Amino acid sequence: MSEDVKWNRTISDVNDGILANLGKPHPTYYVAWAGAIIFLLIGAITWGIEITYGMGITGKTSPVYWGVLITDFVFWVGIGHAxxxxxxxxxxxxAKWRNTVNRSAEAxxxxxxxxxxxxxxIHVGRLWVAMYWIPPLPNTNNVWSNxxxxxxxxxxxxxxxxxxxxLFWYMGLxxxxxxxxxxxxxxxxxxxxxxxxGWRGTAKxxxxxxxxxxxxxxxxTPLVLSVHSIVSWDFAMSIQPGWHTTIFPPYFVAGAILSGCAMVYTLLVPVRKMFRMEEFIRPEHLEACVKLTLLTSTxxxxxxxxxxxxxxxxxxxxEWGLFEKRAIGPYAFYFWVMVFCNCIFPMIWWSKRMRNNVAVSMVVAVLVNVGMWFERYNIIVSSLVEDFLPGSWGHFQPSLGDIGLSIGSFGWFMFWFLIxxxxxxxxxxxxxxxxxxxPLSKKHH
Incomplete structure (x- = not known):
C-alpha cells in the first residue's frame, strides 16, 4: 500500500474491518459455492463411470496415452506457482503490494x-490396483522404484x-x-x-x-524454479519430437507463473466483492498483479x-515437421488459441487505462487461463500423435469423460477455496x- 494513498482506517480498525465481513458474505458467494458443488458432482459422477467401465470413456488411445488428464495435472501444478x-x-x-493478496495466493x-x-x-484407472503396485514393496511384488x-x-x-x-500458508495464518x-x-x-x-502475540x-x-x-523460493522444471523433465528427458529440448525448464516455469498470476487476479476480483474487501485489496494491488502477469506473458x-x-x-x-503441423495442421486451432490468449490479448495491459479497468483485466486474465490450458494440451497431444514412425501416427479428440473430469477439477478447487x-x-x-x-502525533491547542 503506497504512502500517498489516503487511508481512513487506524491499525485498531483493521481486525474489525476484515473480520466483520467473514460471517456475512455477499449473496454472490452462495451462487459461486453452488456452482462449485455442481461442477464437483459432474467430476465425481464421471470418475465413478470411469472406474466402473474403464479408461475407455476418456479419449486416450494409441499413440496418445497422455491426454487431457495429464494436461489438467500440469495445468494445476502451474497454477500453484504464483x-x-x-x-x-x-x-x-x-514488495509491499503482496501483503494484501498473499493470503489468497497461498490458499x-x-x-x-x-x-x-x-x-x-485418476489417470491410472483402477485406483485400488495402483495403490498395491506403486509403493516399492520388493519382498511382496518385486517392484523397485526407478x-x-x-x-x-x-x-x-x-x-x-x-x-x-x-507450512508457509498455515504459519502466516x-x-x-x-x-x-x-x-x-x-x-x-x-x-x-x-x-x-495458543498464540498470544508476545515479543518472544x-x-x-x-x-x-x-x-x-x-x-x-528455489521450489518455484525446481518443481515445474522437474515437471518439464517428464517431457524433455524423452526423445519424442516436440519434447526433447533444453528450453523446457525455463519455458515451463515462466508459463506456470503466468497461469498462476492470471488465476490470482481471476480469484481476487470476485472475492474482494463477495467479502467487501475493496478497501483493503485496492486498485494499485490489482494493477501490480497485472504487471507481473504482463511480464511473464512477454x-x-x-x-x-x-x-x-x-x-x-x-x-x-x-522436429520441424511437428512444429509446422502445430501451426497449420489439424491442431492449429489449439495452437492459435494458445498464442492469442497468452501473448496477443495481454498486450492490452501495456495501457495503464486498460490495466486499471477491472472488467477488461478480468476478461484478459480468464483468457490467459484458457490459453495456458491449451498450451499444455498443445505440448502433450500434438507431440504424441506423431513420432519417428509414420505407421504409428494417430489422432486425439477429447471425450465427454475428459471434459467431465476437467470440469470436476475446477469444482473441487473452487469448493475448497470458497470454504x-x-x-x-x-x-x-x-x-x-x-x-x-x-499515524503522526499532533499537539492539540
Whole structure:
C-alpha cells in the first residue's frame, strides 16, 4: 500500500474491518459455492463411470496415452506457482503490494497442488490396483522404484512443494487465527484456539515467528524454479519430437507463473466483492498483479518464438515437421488459441487505462487461463500423435469423460477455496498492519 494513498482506517480498525465481513458474505458467494458443488458432482459422477467401465470413456488411445488428464495435472501444478512467488519471493524482496493478496495466493497454491495430485490417481484407472503396485514393496511384488525416472522425481518435488507451501500458508495464518479466537465464543473459540497453538502475540513469539517465516520463504523460493522444471523433465528427458529440448525448464516455469498470476487476479476480483474487501485489496494491488502477469506473458511469448527457432535450427525433419503441423495442421486451432490468449490479448495491459479497468483485466486474465490450458494440451497431444514412425501416427479428440473430469477439477478447487474464504481472513491482518501509514502525533491547542 503506497504512502500517498489516503487511508481512513487506524491499525485498531483493521481486525474489525476484515473480520466483520467473514460471517456475512455477499449473496454472490452462495451462487459461486453452488456452482462449485455442481461442477464437483459432474467430476465425481464421471470418475465413478470411469472406474466402473474403464479408461475407455476418456479419449486416450494409441499413440496418445497422455491426454487431457495429464494436461489438467500440469495445468494445476502451474497454477500453484504464483502463490509461492507472491508470498515467498516478493516477501524476501519486501514488495509491499503482496501483503494484501498473499493470503489468497497461498490458499490458491495449496488447493491447486492438491487438485493436481488427483490426476495421476485418476489417470491410472483402477485406483485400488495402483495403490498395491506403486509403493516399492520388493519382498511382496518385486517392484523397485526407478529413481532415474522424471516421474519419480515428480513425486518427491511436488510432495515437497505441497509440504512447504502448507507450512508457509498455515504459519502466516496463526496470528490472524488468534485474532478470530479473541472475537468469538463457545465451540468456535475452542476450535480457533487449538488452530492458533495458543498464540498470544508476545515479543518472544513474534521473534520466533518472523525468523521461522523468513526461513520458510527462503526454503520455498528455489521450489518455484525446481518443481515445474522437474515437471518439464517428464517431457524433455524423452526423445519424442516436440519434447526433447533444453528450453523446457525455463519455458515451463515462466508459463506456470503466468497461469498462476492470471488465476490470482481471476480469484481476487470476485472475492474482494463477495467479502467487501475493496478497501483493503485496492486498485494499485490489482494493477501490480497485472504487471507481473504482463511480464511473464512477454517471457512466454519469447519462449514460443525460440521454441520454433530451435526446431528449425536443429535440422531435425521430425522436429520441424511437428512444429509446422502445430501451426497449420489439424491442431492449429489449439495452437492459435494458445498464442492469442497468452501473448496477443495481454498486450492490452501495456495501457495503464486498460490495466486499471477491472472488467477488461478480468476478461484478459480468464483468457490467459484458457490459453495456458491449451498450451499444455498443445505440448502433450500434438507431440504424441506423431513420432519417428509414420505407421504409428494417430489422432486425439477429447471425450465427454475428459471434459467431465476437467470440469470436476475446477469444482473441487473452487469448493475448497470458497470454504477457506468463508472461515478464514482472505487478507493477512498482521501483514496489512505493517504497511499501513503510521499515524503522526499532533499537539492539540
Amino acid at each position: 502463490g509461492t512467488l507472491i508470498s515467498a519471493i516478493l516477501f524476501l524482496f519486501r 490458491m497454491t495449496v488447493f491447486a497442488v492438491i487438485t493436481a495430485g488427483l490426476f495421476p490417481l 529413481l532415474r525416472s522424471p516421474l519419480a522425481w515428480d513425486l518427491f518435488a511436488i510432495s515437497t512443494y505441497l509440504t512447504i507451501s502448507l 496463526v496470528p490472524d487465527l488468534a485474532s478470530i479466537r479473541d472475537r468469538v465464543k463457545g465451540v468456535r473459540r475452542f476450535i480457533y484456539g487449538i488452530m492458533c497453538f 513469539q513474534w521473534h520466533h515467528y518472523e525468523a521461522g517465516y523468513g526461513f520458510l520463504a527462503a526454503l520455498a 517471457i512466454v511469448f519469447y519462449a514460443y518464438a525460440i521454441e520454433f527457432f530451435v526446431a528449425w535450427y536443429s535440422g531435425n525433419i521430425y 477457506f474464504c468463508r472461515f478464514f481472513p482472505i487478507v493477512s491482518m498482521s501483514e496489512l498492519k505493517l504497511i499501513m501509514p503510521k
